[in-house]
Amino acid sequence: MTAPVPMVELWRGGLLESTHTGHAVICDAGGGIVEAWGDPAAVIFPRSSCKMLQALPLLESGAADAAGLTQAQLALACASHQGAAIHTHAVTDWLAALGMGEADLRCGSHVPADTDERDRLILAHEAPCQIHNNCSGKHSGFLTLARHLKAGPEYVELDHPVQRAVKDAFEEVTAETSPGHGIDGCSAPNFATSVHGLARSMAFFAAAEDAGDARSRAAYRLTRAMAAFPEMVAGEGRACTELMRAMDHRVAIKTGAEAVFVAIIPARKMGIALKITDGGTRASEAAICALLVRLGVLDAAHPATQKRLNTVQRNWRGFETGILHTAPGFC
Amino acid sequence: MTAPVPMVELWRGGLLESTHTGHAVICDAGGGIVEAWGDPAAVIFPRSSCKMLQALPLLESGAADAAGLTQAQLALACASHQGAAIHTHAVTDWLAALGMGEADLRCGSHVPADTDERDRLILAHEAPCQIHNNCSGKHSGFLTLARHLKAGPEYVELDHPVQRAVKDAFEEVTAETSPGHGIDGCSAPNFATSVHGLARSMAFFAAAEDAGDARSRAAYRLTRAMAAFPEMVAGEGRACTELMRAMDHRVAIKTGAEAVFVAIIPARKMGIALKITDGGTRASEAAICALLVRLGVLDAAHPATQKRLNTVQRNWRGFETGILHTAPGFC
Numbered sequence A, B: 001m002t003a004p005v006p007m008v009e010l011w012r013g014g015l016l017e018s019t020h021t022g023h024a025v026i027c028d029a030g031g032g033i034v035e036a037w038g039d040p041a042a043v044i045f046p047r048s049s050c051k052m053l054q055a056l057p058l059l060e061s062g063a064a065d066a067a068g069l070t071q072a073q074l075a076l077a078c079a080s081h082q083g084a085a086i087h088t089h090a091v092t093d094w095l096a097a098l099g100m101g102e103a104d105l106r107c108g109s110h111v112p113a114d115t116d117e118r119d120r121l122i123l124a125h126e127a128p129c130q131i132h133n134n135c136s137g138k139h140s141g142f143l144t145l146a147r148h149l150k151a152g153p154e155y156v157e158l159d160h161p162v163q164r165a166v167k168d169a170f171e172e173v174t175a176e177t178s179p180g181h182g183i184d185g186c187s188a189p190n191f192a193t194s195v196h197g198l199a200r201s202m203a204f205f206a207a208a209e210d211a212g213d214a215r216s217r218a219a220y221r222l223t224r225a226m227a228a229f230p231e232m233v234a235g236e237g238r239a240c241t242e243l244m245r246a247m248d249h250r251v252a253i254k255t256g257a258e259a260v261f262v263a264i265i266p267a268r269k270m271g272i273a274l275k276i277t278d279g280g281t282r283a284s285e286a287a288i289c290a291l292l293v294r295l296g297v298l299d300a301a302h303p304a305t306q307k308r309l310n311t312v313q314r315n316w317r318g319f320e321t322g323i324l325h326t327a328p329g330f331c
Helices: A047-054 A056-060 A071-077 A085-097 A115-123 A136-148 A161-174 A195-207 A214-228 A239-246 A281-294 B047-054 B056-060 B071-077 B085-097 B115-123 B136-148 B161-174 B195-207 B214-228 B239-246 B281-294
Strands: A005-012 A015-028 A033-037 A181-183 A189-191 A252-256 A260-265 A270-276 A311-314 A320-326 B005-012 B015-028 B033-037 B181-183 B189-191 B252-256 B260-265 B270-276 B311-314 B320-326
Touching: A005 A270, A005 A281, A015 A195, A015 A281, A033 A195, A047 A056, A047 A136, A047 A161, A047 A189, A047 A195, A047 A214, A047 A252, A047 A260, A056 A136, A056 A161, A056 A214, A071 A085, A071 A136, A071 A214, A085 A115, A085 A136, A115 B115, A136 A161, A161 A189, A161 A195, A161 A214, A181 B320, A195 A214, A195 A260, A195 A270, A214 A252, A239 A252, A239 A281, A252 A281, A260 A281, A270 A281, A281 A320, A320 B181, B005 B270, B005 B281, B015 B195, B015 B281, B033 B195, B047 B056, B047 B136, B047 B161, B047 B189, B047 B195, B047 B214, B047 B252, B047 B260, B056 B136, B056 B161, B056 B214, B071 B085, B071 B136, B071 B214, B085 B115, B085 B136, B136 B161, B161 B189, B161 B195, B161 B214, B195 B214, B195 B260, B195 B270, B214 B252, B239 B252, B239 B281, B252 B281, B260 B281, B270 B281, B281 B320
Parallel strands: none
Antiparallel strands: A005 A015, A005 A320, A015 A033, A015 A270, A181 A189, A252 A260, A260 A270, A311 A320, B005 B015, B005 B320, B015 B033, B015 B270, B181 B189, B252 B260, B260 B270, B311 B320
16 A cells, blocks of 8 residues: 655745645546556545535436426535525525425534624524534435435435435446445445545546436536536635636536545546545645646636645734645645 | 654544544653654644743743732743633733733734634624734733833844743753744744654653752743643633643643644653644644553543543534544554
């Protein structure tokens, strides 16, 4: 097994302060490795980075069209949103259209990352609900599929028809038998794969065609939905949203907990997957920027890039304290 | 240079998800290495873990006694507090007793980590001020010393008498010439040293005597102040506070940004310093617990320990999702 390689460094006062190592693979539509760092065979949990894979059965089954889901809703099904008003309103409306409500969700509640909504809750003395959960869009997709399949309410259980369909789709597009699963923060199963397998699945999405078979068409539509509605995939100020806008909606990208990041690049028919070994999100954001710049689809000088790569760190008085950049030998 | 070693692992669904590497040294009163992992010579920024070193001139100069500082104030001078009411009230009173106010601080403002105080500010439509800065106690100490020395107001500048005294004390107790400095989040200079140097300084504190010379007595008093007032050093729910209580106030410990942690163990006349390479705080907290358990001064079964080591990770619905524990070969 190849060791992870240094990918991102934090410097302060001319000295190296912290280092992040990781694995990354750029894959082509045939599943071949275009370029790799660290160990392509390293087994990882994709966490939220694979939400577009988890949404494939929603479209392939016909459930999305039967429910009349919009492109914005498809983007939300692939989202780790920050519980801002645009997200909570959209999920509330979606559930209502299904004849369901917040209590049908199985994702749990947490304080939203959006500070406006957080402050609104505090001022109104309200507790956050499951709709604020960053995964509530994915779960609305699961509910839509469960209803279409006339399956039971416990849609996050491993043997539920929804999760069985997700696992089948996941293993087919990664082209690997998953070595196991964990339970995600939102209670859904999360299937493990190699970094190569995850990159391969992203290349499948990149090469997908509107005129293809049901799976290819599903992947095509999900990619376009994410790229067209970046604000639904994360939220204002967040990496996924800002970087998809910076790439003029031509590339779909997605972060996952514990520092996973993926990219789908239709124009190049390429997919990227990376994992920072220690789970540090600042490093996965910097590393995906570096790879997207390397492939010529992201402008290194764009403010959304510079916020995350070659980032000058400033303290509470605005003084420059350090800089975050790629490690020598990585991009 | 020896590579950092795996110290802390996060497991999910029976698979390794994330790994943190680091360097650690346990040092005796003679400056010798009792035990080490990774590279004792690795250069690090101690960040806030060295606040008790930065407070030495405050006591040695006579400034603390001239100002009549209490033991709680000495603990606050070594603190990274969370801006709770007990901290902000204490700093406000301290500044008032100096005939100074919030505007004399040079640490900058940030939202307090204490959620009660954060919510109070939101409900009152108030902005946080410099007193909320986690370093405002250290800065009150700097101001106390600056006034005693009749030095100017820009006490965080490198050539100010306060910082010159800090640098001299820092280099003498680490027994190293600092290879450089960076600017900390609170705008004060932060001097680099080796992990061994930082551990050596902690062993000096551990062996310090009330009946010793001015420096030894200063180190003795600061250690006792931290251990006696753990709630002033961090705050409710925080690692430093909970673990010092768990050790019955017999050990002083301190965290620093970018995953540094130190411990002063008077009963063993030993000091510990560790740095997690990637800057991940969850790992520095787990690693210091493991080392304190190893030295027999912390109970592995105490809830404060179990919250940070062998920690079962639970999701928003309370389901077990993973576990954080030490890596094989580390403690």
